[in-house]
Amino acid sequence: MSPVVLxxxxxAGLLGIAVLAIILSGRKTATTTIYxxxxxxxxxxxxxxxRFLVGDAANASGLILPIGLPWLGAHFRLDALASFFLxxxxxxxxxASLYGLGYGHHDPAPQRVLPFFPAFLAGxxxxxxxxxAFSYLLCWEFMSLASWALVMAHHREPGNAKAGYVYLVxxxxxxLALLLAFGLLAGPTGDYGFAAIxxxxxxxxxxxxxxxxxxxxAGSKAGLVPLHVWLPLAHPAAPSHVSxxxxxxxTKVAIYGFIRVIFDLLGQPxxxxxxxxxxxxxxxxxxxxxxxLMEKDLKRxxxxxxxxxxxxxxxSLGLALAFQAxxxxxxxxxxxxxALFHVLxxxxxxxxxxxxxxxxxxxxxxxxxxxxxxxxxRMPFTSFVVxxxxxxxxALPPFNGFVSEWxxxxxxLQSPELPQWALKIMVPAVGALLAxxxxxxxxCFVKAFGVTFLGRPRSPAAETAHxxxxxxxxxxxxxxxxxxxxxxxxxxxxxxxxxxxxDILGGRMPVQANEAWLSIAPIxxxxxSYNGLLVMLFxxxxxxxxxxxxxxxxxxxxxxxxxxxxxxxxxxxxxQYSAASFAQPIRRVFGTSVFxxxxxxxMPAPGDVRPARLRIELHDLVWEGLYRPIxxxxxxxxxxxxRLQFLTIRRYLSLVFATLVTLLLVLAIWS
Amino acid sequence: xxxxxxxxxxxxxxLLVLLLAPLLTGFVRKIKARLVRRQGASVFQPYRDLLRLxxxxxxxxxxxSWLFRVTPYVTFAAIWVxxxxxxxxxxxxxxxxxADLIAIVALLGSARFFLALAGMDIGTSxxxxxxxxxxxxxxxxxxxMLLVFFCIALVAGSTQLSTVANFMxxxxxxxxxxxxxxxxxxxxxxxxxxxxIPIDNPTTHLELTMVHEAMVLEYSGRHLAMIEFxxxxxxxxxxxxxxxxFLPWKIALFGAGPLAYAVGAGAYVVKLAAAGFFLALxxxxxxxxxxxxxxxxxxxxxxxxxxxxLLLFVSxxx
Numbered sequence: 001m002s003p004v005v006l007x008x009x010x011x012a013g014l015l016g017i018a019v020l021a022i023i024l025s026g027r028k029t030a031t032t033t034i035y036x037x038x039x040x041x042x043x044x045x046x047x048x049x050x051r052f053l054v055g056d057a058a059n060a061s062g063l064i065l066p067i068g069l070p071w072l073g074a075h076f077r078l079d080a081l082a083s084f085f086l087x088x089x090x091x092x093x094x095x096a097s098l099y100g101l102g103y104g105h106h107d108p109a110p111q112r113v114l115p116f117f118p119a120f121l122a123g124x125x126x127x128x129x130x131x132x133a134f135s136y137l138l139c140w141e142f143m144s145l146a147s148w149a150l151v152m153a154h155h156r157e158p159g160n161a162k163a164g165y166v167y168l169v170x171x172x173x174x175x176l177a178l179l180l181a182f183g184l185l186a187g188p189t190g191d192y193g194f195a196a197i198x199x200x201x202x203x204x205x206x207x208x209x210x211x212x213x214x215x216x217x218a219g220s221k222a223g224l225v226p227l228h229v230w231l232p233l234a235h236p237a238a239p240s241h242v243s244x245x246x247x248x249x250x251t252k253v254a255i256y257g258f259i260r261v262i263f264d265l266l267g268q269p270x271x272x273x274x275x276x277x278x279x280x281x282x283x284x285x286x287x288x289x290x291x292x293l294m295e296k297d298l299k300r301x302x303x304x305x306x307x308x309x310x311x312x313x314x315x316s317l318g319l320a321l322a323f324q325a326x327x328x329x330x331x332x333x334x335x336x337x338x339a340l341f342h343v344l345x346x347x348x349x350x351x352x353x354x355x356x357x358x359x360x361x362x363x364x365x366x367x368x369x370x371x372x373x374x375x376x377x378r379m380p381f382t383s384f385v386v387x388x389x390x391x392x393x394x395a396l397p398p399f400n401g402f403v404s405e406w407x408x409x410x411x412x413l414q415s416p417e418l419p420q421w422a423l424k425i426m427v428p429a430v431g432a433l434l435a436x437x438x439x440x441x442x443x444c445f446v447k448a449f450g451v452t453f454l455g456r457p458r459s460p461a462a463e464t465a466h467x468x469x470x471x472x473x474x475x476x477x478x479x480x481x482x483x484x485x486x487x488x489x490x491x492x493x494x495x496x497x498x499x500x501x502x503d504i505l506g507g508r509m510p511v512q513a514n515e516a517w518l519s520i521a522p523i524x525x526x527x528x529s530y531n532g533l534l535v536m537l538f539x540x541x542x543x544x545x546x547x548x549x550x551x552x553x554x555x556x557x558x559x560x561x562x563x564x565x566x567x568x569x570x571x572x573x574x575x576q577y578s579a580a581s582f583a584q585p586i587r588r589v590f591g592t593s594v595f596x597x598x599x600x601x602x603m604p605a606p607g608d609v610r611p612a613r614l615r616i617e618l619h620d621l622v623w624e625g626l627y628r629p630i631x632x633x634x635x636x637x638x639x640x641x642x643r644l645q646f647l648t649i650r651r652y653l654s655l656v657f658a659t660l661v662t663l664l665l666v667l668a669i670w671s
Numbered sequence: 672x673x674x675x676x677x678x679x680x681x682x683x684x685x686l687l688v689l690l691l692a693p694l695l696t697g698f699v700r701k702i703k704a705r706l707v708r709r710q711g712a713s714v715f716q717p718y719r720d721l722l723r724l725x726x727x728x729x730x731x732x733x734x735x736s737w738l739f740r741v742t743p744y745v746t747f748a749a750i751w752v753x754x755x756x757x758x759x760x761x762x763x764x765x766x767x768x769x770a771d772l773i774a775i776v777a778l779l780g781s782a783r784f785f786l787a788l789a790g791m792d793i794g795t796s797x798x799x800x801x802x803x804x805x806x807x808x809x810x811x812x813x814x815x816m817l818l819v820f821f822c823i824a825l826v827a828g829s830t831q832l833s834t835v836a837n838f839m840x841x842x843x844x845x846x847x848x849x850x851x852x853x854x855x856x857x858x859x860x861x862x863x864x865x866x867x868i869p870i871d872n873p874t875t876h877l878e879l880t881m882v883h884e885a886m887v888l889e890y891s892g893r894h895l896a897m898i899e900f901x902x903x904x905x906x907x908x909x910x911x912x913x914x915x916x917f918l919p920w921k922i923a924l925f926g927a928g929p930l931a932y933a934v935g936a937g938a939y940v941v942k943l944a945a946a947g948f949f950l951a952l953x954x955x956x957x958x959x960x961x962x963x964x965x966x967x968x969x970x971x972x973x974x975x976x977x978x979x980x981l982l983l984f985v986s987x988x989x
Contacts, residue, residue, distance in 0.1 A: 396781040435814035443806035455794030528830040534769040543748035554893040557728030577799025585807035589966040
């Protein structure tokens with residue numbers, strides 16, 4: 001069986017499971033059956049894509065199905081790039097299904113999730129496999145609608161209906177942009193096959209327009225600022241394993257679309273494109289993490305952090321575009337590999353963290369960090385794996401997040417060779433933004449972990465929490481192990497990504513497998529190298545030495561006592577540092593300009609017994625400055641146009657006649 | 672033979688930093704005391720303090736978790752590994768290719784990450800205030816430090832510290848605007864990262880004005896010893912880093928003979944003493960700033976680093 005046929009049969013299998021879920025709806029065994037079947041099919045698809053990527057990635061295999069447009073058919077193709085993204089999708093799918101085996105049983109209405117879950121996975125697989133514009137758009141819409149249904153699974157909870165509505169509007173807007181982009185790419189001949197688009201020449205004018213449209217289309221799905229507004233609403237609204245898929249995987253499918261069109265279909269890029277992408281990437285990274293720092297809802301914090309990571313990925317794609325436009329193949333391969341590596345890493349740790357948030361939700365019923373705390377005592381295993389995820393996402397060695405950040409900074413250091421002045425100014429500024437985002441991410445995850453898992457419990461629910469089921473724990477442990485493995489064996493990942501860079505950019509990074517002790521050296525060892533394995537070994541050895549010495553020579557006595565309160569112990573756990581108070585210094589530094597943050601203290605007069613209150617005012621300037629005026633304008637014009645609904649038939653006919661005449665006149669003047 | 676001498680140099684440097692770190696802090700304290708015409712404790716007092724802490728029992732808060740107990744060791748290990756990667760008296764460390772300048776920033780970041788978490792573990796307001804301020808300082812200091820390192824890496828054509836030190840020591844680098852900005856920015860960052868005046872006061876006893884000390888307020892006994900030792904080591908690390916990049920005077924080059932190593936070690940001690948003296952002088956002459964002036968101070972460091980890097984992007988000759 002050719003690899004693409006295997007992948008397509010897996011997709012068919014997933015669609016079959018979706019149908020099965022409808023048939024089984026209401027049965028008790030449905031949850032177990034569906035998640036088991038989805039996990040099995042995802043594992044097969046994962047195995048197939050890995051074998052293709054490391055095996056014969058040079059031989060792309062195609063498949064034409066006799067559906068879709070009658071003169072075109074539906075084209076599907078598996079090449080190196082597609083197989084990498086299939087790996088991301090199916091790994092996410094398999095781990096989410098495993099997690100769902102435990103988590104799904106707590107769902108009050110499983111029949112609202114079960115059919116759409118495999119369908120959503122099938123949709124993401126199909127988008128990556130599609131090889132013509134028509135099937136691409138169709139599968140994209142299928143993916144969007146399936147995920148929308150999952151967002152609306154708990155539609156009675158407050159806020160979810162709004163989330164679904166905003167998501168639907170943004171998704172339609174994105175698809176419209178994609179439709180126009182493909183229309184431009186296909187040109188007047190209207191050949192929608194990707195092979196034909198790739199072969200046709202594209203003028204810089206068309207290329208620029210397509211880039212802008214793709215930034216709208218793929219960017220709105222991925223969460224580029226200022227198109228990110230739906231993401232922190234919709235991702236947390238879905239059940240946690242679906243949130244993990246939407247945040248960890250679906251945003252990557254959008255990035256796949258961007259790479260496919262801009263790097264692959266458009267051919268040789270021009271350098272001004274890269275300035276736009278770099279700028280948006282840098283801004284998105286910093287804005288995303290600042291939003292996350294202001295948040296106190298655990299799942300919304302994670303969704304905002306996804307925006308940051310998307311910004312990081314786009315910034316390194318922008319670097320790759322800049323190098324590629326100037327023919328620096330090696331540096332382009334480095335930046336592109338960094339972006340793909342970060343795609344993989346983010347899918348690992350973001351899924352892990354969303355699973356962790358789901359576990360907290362199961363155990364306590366709370367997403368609000370200000371009602372949690374002290375969970376490290378009651379959920380030791382969950383807190384350990386979530387800590388691994390937090391360390392990894394904060395880009396700390398020896399975990400995987402650091403490797404991709406490191407590769408990205410190495411790519412930034414290659415860029416003084418770029419000839420254009422705009423890029424010479426832009427790249428160091430974006431480098432600074434990325435460094436700032438990385439440091440803020442560490443602060444953000446100290447806050448997320450510290451407030452949720454450490455300290456004293458802030459509510460009875462947090463006080464009586466219990467460890468979650470084994471399926472959830474094993475799904476999280478697998479992802480945590482992958483975070484560590486990708487961090488200590490980065491050379492293997494970089495070598496596995498080489499076929500993609502050869503395919504897309506025509507160059508590759510040096511083979512890493514030959515380096516001593518599994519280290520990585522992106523250009524040459526004298527310039528820079530990193531060895532995650534040895535860093536981990538050194539930390540372990542020096543920590544063990546110090547533990548040994550201390551326990552050999554120092555006192556062993558331990559006494560437990562009350563915490564030091566300076567003479568006045570906090571009477572209640574509510575007096576601990578909360579999410580908002582932890583972020584207060586950063587809010588004062590960055591928030592006063594970015595969010596126009598202000599604190600209002602309401603202090604009662606002496607003798608008055610009502611409590612003092614502190615109110616924090618934050619403004620989402622993107623929402624208030626961009627979306628609210630647009631929504632207002634749409635509302636205003638639809639109010640005005642409303643009158644057209646109540647006309648007589650005579651007036652309608654005259655309207656039709658007037659339109660016809662106007663159009664004919666336009667046509668006559670045009671030609 | 673070559674391998675053995677490499678191991679000796681690497682191991683020697685790792686032990687040397689451990690031995691010298693408390694002495695450096697003791698020296699700075701002594702100079703500070705003398706500058707305000709106090710007698711001051713002996714320069715060996717930090718060693719005695721560490722031994723005293725090791726002999727004492729640990730008093731743990733009732734709800735301290737395992738994270739609180741492992742953090743001192745993780746923090747110490749991360750700082751020690753970072754310190755082992757910074758050339759002190761000789762370049763050409765055996766494991767210099769394991770982690771470069773960017774990784775050193777990240778290793779120090781790991782140490783701070785765990786320390787900030789430990790500050791939140793007990794659930795008192797002091798830990799919280801310390802952690803939240805520490806991450807605010809780090810959020811500005813870390814990018815500033817990365818930009819300084821970009822600047823250095825662009826001049827030296829490498830991010831490997833040993834190669835950088837070799838380059839700075841062996842060839843004629845000359846006075847450069849970008850490096851001047853970088854060294855000022857790096858000193859500002861070093862002051863912030865080591866919780867020195869004007870950012871933080873290492874000797875304060877008023878909890879509300881503390882940042883680093885408030886974060887580790889709950890630690891005692893051997894745990895506190897590890898954290899203090901880590902802080903001593905970090906100060907030494909930053910001084911070694913500044914010395915080996917910006918003042919590579921008499922540093923022994925890779926493969927030089929034992930005599931060069933001895934000269935290098937002597938020069939290193941002189942550099943440490945000079946840096947310690949100037950640090951004490953500076954701390955005596957300035958006052959601590961308000962917490963919300965710190966962002967301006969570190970923002971200036973960030974801008975200096977960015978400007979230095981930008982200049983190098985414009986022309987390699989700056």
